[in-house]
Amino acid sequence: xxxxxxxxxxxxxxxxxxxxxxxxxxxxxxxxxxxxxxxxxxxxxxxxxxxxxxxxxxxxxxxxxxxxxxxxxxxxxxxxxxxxxxxxxxxxxxxxxxxxxxxxxxxxxxxxxxxxxxxxxxxxxxxxxxxxxxxxxxxxxxxxxxxxxxxxxxxxxxxxxxxxxxxxxxxxxxxxxxxxxxxxxxxxxxxxxxxxxxxxxxxxxxxxxxxxxxxxxxxxxxxxxxxxxxxxxxxxxxxxxxxxxxxxxxxxxxxxxxxxxxxxxxxxxxxxxxxxxxxxxxxxxxxxxxxxxxxxxxxxxxxxxxxxxxxxxxxxxxxxxxxxxxxxxxxxxxxxxxxxxxxxxx
Amino acid sequence: xxxxxxxxxxxxxxxxxxxxxxxxxxxxxxxxxxxxxxxxxxxxxxxxxxxxxxxxxxxxxxxxxxxxxxxxxxxxxxxxxxxxxxxxxxxxxxxx
Numbered sequence: 407x408x409x410x411x412x413x414x415x416x417x418x419x420x421x422x423x424x425x426x427x428x429x430x431x432x433x434x435x436x437x438x439x440x441x442x443x444x445x446x447x448x449x450x451x452x453x454x455x456x457x458x459x460x461x462x463x464x465x466x467x468x469x470x471x472x473x474x475x476x477x478x479x480x481x482x483x484x485x486x487x488x489x490x491x492x493x494x495x496x497x498x499x500x501x502x503x504x505x506x507x508x509x510x511x512x513x514x515x516x517x518x519x520x521x522x523x524x525x526x527x528x529x530x531x532x533x534x535x536x537x538x539x540x541x542x543x544x545x546x547x548x549x550x551x552x553x554x555x556x557x558x559x560x561x562x563x564x565x566x567x568x569x570x571x572x573x574x575x576x577x578x579x580x581x582x583x584x585x586x587x588x589x590x591x592x593x594x595x596x597x598x599x600x601x602x603x604x605x606x607x608x609x610x611x612x613x614x615x616x617x618x619x620x621x622x623x624x625x626x627x628x629x630x631x632x633x634x635x636x637x638x639x640x641x642x643x644x645x646x647x648x649x650x651x652x653x654x655x656x657x658x659x660x661x662x663x664x665x666x667x668x669x670x671x672x673x674x675x676x677x678x679x680x681x682x683x684x685x686x687x688x689x690x691x692x693x694x695x696x697x698x699x700x701x702x703x704x705x706x707x708x709x710x711x712x713x714x715x716x717x718x719x720x721x722x723x724x725x726x727x728x729x730x731x732x733x734x735x736x737x738x739x740x741x742x743x744x745x746x747x748x749x750x751x752x
Numbered sequence: 753x754x755x756x757x758x759x760x761x762x763x764x765x766x767x768x769x770x771x772x773x774x775x776x777x778x779x780x781x782x783x784x785x786x787x788x789x790x791x792x793x794x795x796x797x798x799x800x801x802x803x804x805x806x807x808x809x810x811x812x813x814x815x816x817x818x819x820x821x822x823x824x825x826x827x828x829x830x831x832x833x834x835x836x837x838x839x840x841x842x843x844x845x846x847x848x
Contacts, residue, residue: 436786446784457836459844477780484773732834739827
């Protein structure tokens with residue numbers, strides 16, 4: 407029985423010790439544990455797997471994936487960061503730039519602006535194609551000139567009053583349809599996601615006149631194509647009290663963890679500590695600094711329960727991004743399956 | 753893909769344009785197969801995007817079979833994850 411419990415712990419929990427982390431790697435492969443059924447079984451996986459959505463806001467999504475392994479959860483995270491395609495400014499044709507911002511710096515800043523355009527409507531540009539066709543390119547124009555305000559007061563030193571158009575925002579970028587794009591996308595409104603991104607500052611007499619080509623790309627190529635502000639996951643914390651902890655020790659224990667994790671109940675007049683909500687903890691390991699408490703608590707993480715947090719830049723909603731990431735992983739597998747079947751192996 | 757091996761049982765596949773994303777998840781699916789004696793992957797050099805994926809089977813099973821089964825199993829997992837995720841999103845939005 408004790409051996410079975412020990413094996414269960416090794417399989418299910420990643421234990422945080424005082425000086426290191428134990429049981430990090432997945433070990434439940436067939437043949438490692440006698441008496442356990444570890445071979446892959448799709449039906450058993452489907453019974454144990456579930457997804458719980460915790461919170462959804464405009465651009466953030468927090469959801470739990472339970473019953474999956476680290477390798478696959480990490481694959482989803484990596485794909486969300488680097489392989490889900492988006493549209494971003496790639497080529498900037500500078501017709502006139504008399505501002506203080508150099509051409510290449512201006513081009514770099516324009517590339518990082520997120521563009522609200524569904525990348526699934528576009529194709530990738532062919533290699534070596536300089537011109538760009540209407541199915542793979544979006545054209546934007548930024549044409550702005552700063553003038554002095556003749557009605558400004560004599561002694562005013564506020565630039566907002568003295569000059570017109572001295573701040574160049576992303577709302578000044580206008581979409582220029584190419585070819586038959588007006589017919590292809592009749593009610594589409596392609597513009598940057600945020601209107602108030604400051605691109606450059608001008609003074610009277612300076613102007614910027616550029617034409618921009620947006621193409622479809624992936625984050626692996628350049629980080630500007632990444633559709634998420636960030637996508638991360640953490641494992642569900644699991645705090646076990648090995649012995650009952652009372653009175654001042656309970657108070658100290660409560661302060662060792664994040665607020666809300668440990669609550670103190672009054673049982674028969676004594677204060678007893680209880681783990682209320684382990685999910686909120688950030689595992690600062692403060693409890694290991696107290697000699698009396700460090701052997702009474704076991705800090706662990708549940709190995710197959712992942713709390714994902716996806717924050718989108720606004721191009722696509724976060725749940726669409728997760729679906730696209732899963733489809734991309736399927737596409738990769740399909741690509742190799744097709745190659746296996748078509749090319750004879752030697 | 754390219755394959756390289758002395759006999760059909762232990763083969764090293766070279767997968768181009770891949771990295772840890774597919775390598776680690778495929779390694780996990782292939783290791784779950786009880787016929788596989790050894791499975792591992794490595795990235796030959798971080799500047800080149802290709803991985804060496806080695807499968808060694810016990811018995812007389814040709815190594816391509818666990819590779820194919822692993823890919824199919826991974827497809828099945830993704831399919832199920834996708835449908836479960838979309839169903840959960842729909843339920844969450846319905847009860848909000």
